[in-house]
Amino acid sequence: MNVEIVASLIGAAGIGGIIGAYLKHVLDRRRELDLRIQTINEEKYRSILVYMRCLLKPEALPHFQIQDKQIYEFKREQDVRKYALQKLEEYYYNGFLYASDDVLIKLNQFMDIPADGSFLRVAMAMRKDLWKKGRTKINAKQFSLR
Numbered sequence: 001m002n003v004e005i006v007a008s009l010i011g012a013a014g015i016g017g018i019i020g021a022y023l024k025h026v027l028d029r030r031r032e033l034d035l036r037i038q039t040i041n042e043e044k045y046r047s048i049l050v051y052m053r054c055l056l057k058p059e060a061l062p063h064f065q066i067q068d069k070q071i072y073e074f075k076r077e078q079d080v081r082k083y084a085l086q087k088l089e090e091y092y093y094n095g096f097l098y099a100s101d102d103v104l105i106k107l108n109q110f111m112d113i114p115a116d117g118s119f120l121r122v123a124m125a126m127r128k129d130l131w132k133k134g135r136t137k138i139n140a141k142q143f144s145l146r
């Protein structure tokens with residue numbers, strides 16, 4: 001073999017290794033960022049579900065452990081509902097940054113008319129958004145406890 005050919009092969013392998021390492025680094029960072037965003041969304045969506053539930057059934061509040069200690073200070077159910085709606089509005093506006101259009105639409109509908117059916121539609125939209133699946137095999141009736 002010619003020395004020039006060997007030198008070319010070694011050089012090409014070195015450049016290929018550098019490019020491969022760079023691409024791996026970029027893909028690893030993207031994956032890490034995607035995981036962080038998903039974790040943040042899971043936490044926000046979990047909080048939204050709790051506040052939605054408190055709006056529907058304020059008596060269920062003691063069953064939830066949330067970091068927002070202020071909600072536990074309210075004694076009257078109407079005060080819990082009012083506070084939960086305020087928190088949902090806050091999450092709704094913050095959701096412009098992270099939530100899918102479908103989640104925002106369904107959440108807005110829930111805030112207009114809080115009901116079990118609209119709660120389930122929001123939950124299903126969140127589930128689709130988190131797991132990036134356009135479909136789910138479970139319908140709202142199957143999600144319902146009743």
